Amino acid sequence: MRPFHNLIRRVAIASAILMLGIATGCSKPADKPKAGTDPTTSQSQASQLGDLSAFRNIAVDVSVLVARNDLAGAKTRIKDLETTWDAAEAGIKPRAASDWHVLDKAIDRALSALRDGNPIQADCKAAMDDLLKAFDQMKG
Secondary structure, eight states: OHHHHHHHHHHHHHHHHHHHHHHHOOOSOOOOOOTTOOGGGOSSOEETTEEOHHHHHHHHHHHHHHHTTOHHHHHHHHHHHHHHHHHHHHHHGGGOHHHHHHHHHHHHHHHHHHHSSSOOHHHHHHHHHHHHHHHHHTOO
């Protein structure tokens, strides 16, 4: 069962990287919203960095695991965030380096909390809440 789980995870990571490459591959600025539409109601996580929804979705998964006190599962899942974030760095960091650094530091804090030798659920929850807040502040 474990090799199958690893295969599924690798396929998911590869798919996310591919989708991020497609979503962030264009350097042309996004079109402005049409008149009468409210960009805050959009389901996408658009920002100067591009669509961050794939990253945020992984962070939400990690937050759910932390809330369930499954810190080992959260530690495993946040590795997916680290991997996809690092793989996409070259494509998204040049768009808004300061925004990228804000998110990168928030991801690093969450990684640190979950990878602590004796992780504390409250600390992990606080780090994940801060990370989700950072993602939400990046909305365009």
